[in-house]
Amino acid sequence: TKLRDRYYIFKELGVGGFGQTFLAKDCDFPGMPWCVVKQLKPQVNEAWMLQTARRLFQDEASVLAQIGSHSQIPQLMAHFEEDHQFYLVQEFIDGTLLSKEFKGNKTWTQQDAIAFLQNVLGVLKFIHSHKVIHRDLKPENIIRRNSDRKLVLIDFGSVKKVTTFQ
Secondary structure, X not given: OEEOOOEEEEEEEEEEOOEEEEEEEEOOOOOOOEEEEEEEOOOXXXXXXXXXXXXXXXXXXXXXXXXXXXXXXXXXXXXXXXXXXXXXXXXXXXXXXXXXXXXXXXXOOHHHHHHHHHHHHXXXXXXXXXXXXXXXXXXXXXXXXXXXXXXXXXXXXXXXXXXXXX
């Protein structure tokens, strides 16, 4: 399958209540890099519900464009709508979900725990400095990148932009 005559879908990475994510290649970009295509399928019947879904999708894309400059957040490459389905295209992070690391039953040392917190809290500080809250922080939404072993936050579908922090 090819989306927009540009993104060749290679395989499904995951499925959730609101859509699916796929591993894809960007056939128009030099070197045809891997990317992740997130397909959001709003289950709506009414025009106003589709408008609400469209607004939420635009909000997520806007937030991703704003915070994607951090090295531990996948960069937004594109977003578009086709046939009342919404698509986000993001940088592919080659690594392992933290949830899979936990299944190995490896006991973390105090140093491991401190390194984990420093790594994640640095990204959260950056996000919060942009007045954004992730709202779905869990091991399934954190990838340990293979190249440098840093933790990368993914899945910003539940993000909330706030006007004030108290």
